[in-house]
Amino acid sequence: MTLWTEYPDGIIQVRLPLGQPLPWINSYLIQGKEGLTVIDPGPRSEAAIAIWHQVCERFGYQYTDIGQIVLTHHHPDHYGLAGWLQQHSGAPVRMTRAGNEQADGLWGPGRPLAARIAALFGEHGLPQSRLHEVLDHFAAGTAGVEPRPTVTELSLGERLRIGDRSFEAIDTPGHAAGHVSLYGEESGVLLCGDLVLPESLPNVSYVPGYDVDPIASFTASLEQVESLPVRLALPGHQNPFSAFSERLVALRKLHSERQEKIEQSLGTEAVDAYELSQRVFGQAVSVLQLRFYLGETIARLHHAVQRGKVKSIRSEGGTGYVRIYPN
Numbered sequence: 042m043t044l045w046t047e048y049p050d051g052i053i054q055v056r057l058p059l060g061q062p063l064p065w066i067n068s069y070l071i072q073g074k075e076g077l078t079v080i081d082p083g084p085r086s087e088a089a090i091a092i093w094h095q096v097c098e099r100f101g102y103q104y105t106d107i108g109q110i111v112l113t114h115h116h117p118d119h120y121g122l123a124g125w126l127q128q129h130s131g132a133p134v135r136m137t138r139a140g141n142e143q144a145d146g147l148w149g150p151g152r153p154l155a156a157r158i159a160a161l162f163g164e165h166g167l168p169q170s171r172l173h174e175v176l177d178h179f180a181a182g183t184a185g186v187e188p189r190p191t192v193t194e195l196s197l198g199e200r201l202r203i204g205d206r207s208f209e210a211i212d213t214p215g216h217a218a219g220h221v222s223l224y225g226e227e228s229g230v231l232l233c234g235d236l237v238l239p240e241s242l243p244n245v246s247y248v249p250g251y252d253v254d255p256i257a258s259f260t261a262s263l264e265q266v267e268s269l270p271v272r273l274a275l276p277g278h279q280n281p282f283s284a285f286s287e288r289l290v291a292l293r294k295l296h297s298e299r300q301e302k303i304e305q306s307l308g309t310e311a312v313d314a315y316e317l318s319q320r321v322f323g324q325a326v327s328v329l330q331l332r333f334y335l336g337e338t339i340a341r342l343h344h345a346v347q348r349g350k351v352k353s354i355r356s357e358g359g360t361g362y363v364r365i366y367p368n
């Protein structure tokens with residue numbers, strides 16, 4: 042894996058290793074006269090830290106040359122290293138309020154959001170044994186984000202100086218509540234986080250207490266960026282690309298096909314979301330994958346219920362779903 046690639050406008054794509062199904066996350070180091078900006082510093086891992094050391098050495102920077110760290114969203118592969126990099130640079134970490142609240146709920150005192158997600162999964166048919174795996178996974182995840190950064194709130198619509206250009210923080214929820222994309226209108230560069238990936242459909246999961254219909258939000262976010270004349274899209278995973286509108290068309294199609302698949306996998310007999318997630322996605326090979334599969338299945342069922350396509354049936358054993366057939 043090539044560790045970094047340089048783009049015009051002082052942009053360096055830094056690839057930091059993850060695992061399957063996304064082998065790496067992109068962090069972007071953007072150089073300007075007024076200092077460096079790091080977008081999404083990456084996961085808290087020794088491998089990622091070693092790569093940051095190499096990047097600094099190769100380009101002749103000190104960590105203290107970093108003027109700001111900006112996060113597109115709070116997921117640990119993007120946010121994990123933010124606190125560490127803040128300690129080494131002294132730079133402010135900019136993130137939306139919703140992102141920061143979720144980070145607190147997942148990894149802060151008592152981890153209440155992690156408990157709510159686990160309870161949601163239990164209500165949707167996840168067996169007890171697997172529920173423990175999910176809770177353990179959340180608990181273990183805390184080490185992957187420490188030390189946690191002190192966050193300076195990033196407002197939706199705020200303009201930021203990144204490199205030598207002005208960028209606008211555009212509200213693009215769906216993949217995560219509080220997710221922003223950063224658009225530089227002079228350069229036509231869009232830092233799109235995990236809203237638009239060139240080779241896969243981003244996961245959209247339901248998170249209790251935030252977005253009631255993240256599937257609808259994701260669609261609206263794609264529409265939101267559709268009118269932008271994007272010359273270069275810098276995604277959170279896979280590689281930068283320029284055929285942006287073509288990719289949006291393809292993504293919308295994949296997104297609605299996935300939705301139909303979920304709805305059509307239901308019949309007149311109530312099925313819980315866990316069972317349905319296995320029918321649609323197959324057996325998860327890791328706890329992370331299980332969370333993605335089940336979280337997305339629940340999000341899509343909520344969306345179908347909102348649109349009158351599916352009905353939820355609550356019983357003592359949990360929530361089941363049936364399809365509504367038009368007469």
Ligand SMILES: [Zn+2]
Pocket residue numbers: 114116216217235
């Ligand atoms: Zn993400």
